[in-house]
Amino acid sequence: MSDLGVRATPTGTLVDRALRLLTDQAADSLTLARDVLGIGQVTRAIADRVAVALLGADPRVRRLGDGRWALSSVRELAQPLASCTFAVVDIETTGSRPKRDRITELSVVTLASGKLEVAMDTLVNPERPIPPPVTSLTRITNEMVRDKPVFAEVADDVISMLAGRIFVAHNVRFDWSFLSREVRRSVDLSLEGPRLCTVQLTRRLVPGLRSRGLDSVAAYFGVEVTQRHRAGGDALATAQILRRLLAIADERGARTLEELRELGRPRRRRRTAMPTSMRNL
Numbered sequence: 001m002s003d004l005g006v007r008a009t010p011t012g013t014l015v016d017r018a019l020r021l022l023t024d025q026a027a028d029s030l031t032l033a034r035d036v037l038g039i040g041q042v043t044r045a046i047a048d049r050v051a052v053a054l055l056g057a058d059p060r061v062r063r064l065g066d067g068r069w070a071l072s073s074v075r076e077l078a079q080p081l082a083s084c085t086f087a088v089v090d091i092e093t094t095g096s097r098p099k100r101d102r103i104t105e106l107s108v109v110t111l112a113s114g115k116l117e118v119a120m121d122t123l124v125n126p127e128r129p130i131p132p133p134v135t136s137l138t139r140i141t142n143e144m145v146r147d148k149p150v151f152a153e154v155a156d157d158v159i160s161m162l163a164g165r166i167f168v169a170h171n172v173r174f175d176w177s178f179l180s181r182e183v184r185r186s187v188d189l190s191l192e193g194p195r196l197c198t199v200q201l202t203r204r205l206v207p208g209l210r211s212r213g214l215d216s217v218a219a220y221f222g223v224e225v226t227q228r229h230r231a232g233g234d235a236l237a238t239a240q241i242l243r244r245l246l247a248i249a250d251e252r253g254a255r256t257l258e259e260l261r262e263l264g265r266p267r268r269r270r271r272t273a274m275p276t277s278m279r280n281l
Contacts, residue, residue, distance in 0.1 A: 006193035026070035090235035102126035107231035172197035204264025
């Protein structure tokens with residue numbers, strides 16, 4: 001198996017959690033305090049001190065000029081886009097909270113060299129009732145999932161489908177958080193690896209588009225969404241959108257995963273350490 005892309009690893013310490021977060025992209029101290037330490041309300045100064053204490057002496061981590069933290073190794077981000085395989089994921093769930101809700105349907109569509117392939121598309125028994133409003137939206141009923149496999153029965157297949165690939169979703173935080181929790185709950189492994197969000201990519205590459213919802217982005221690119229709010233239809237539409245976005249990025253000169261991430265990202269102004277009186281001279 002390739003050591004690039006998504007992987008499942010044993011769970012670990014706070015430093016390990018920080019490294020997994022930074023595998024995706026550079027992060028500032030406030031993000032580390034929130035997502036690694038669970039500290040929601042903290043000043044930037046305190047967050048900086050905590051981050052320095054946690055990561056400052058770790059040779060695997062460096063601090064960028066804009067104050068963000070990043071992995072010293074950039075091998076994954078330097079991977080040529082032309083050689084990447086993307087795993088485009090969509091899930092349906094019993095609700096919006098990963099700690100309480102569970103997956104009811106999962107689809108993975110791969111994209112490599114411009115070619116799309118449905119790698120996985122299955123209903124999942126969430127081991128709890130599906131609320132009526134969710135059934136109204138997704139058309140997935142309790143009867144449909146009653147005899148389907150629970151997530152633990154498909155966990156190995158899911159990990160295999162994601163391994164070595166770039167994880168992609170429309171609002172990637174949602175899908176990644178659910179899958180990560182399900183994998184950890186089922187097989188006590190932690191997902192880590194690079195991720196891309198087609199919402200964020202659309203915001204950067206098609207800035208004039210008012211809405212970045214799946215329906216709006218699909219309509220902009222002329223992509224037909226079949227079976228909306230079902231994992232298979234939404235994943236296939238997202239994969240086609242990703243293919244269009246990658247074409248735009250290629251036209252703008254993005255050749256690596258790192259260049260794709262940085263394309264269209266607003267550059268932060270570096271702060272000066274000079275006193276205000278000196279700056280006005």
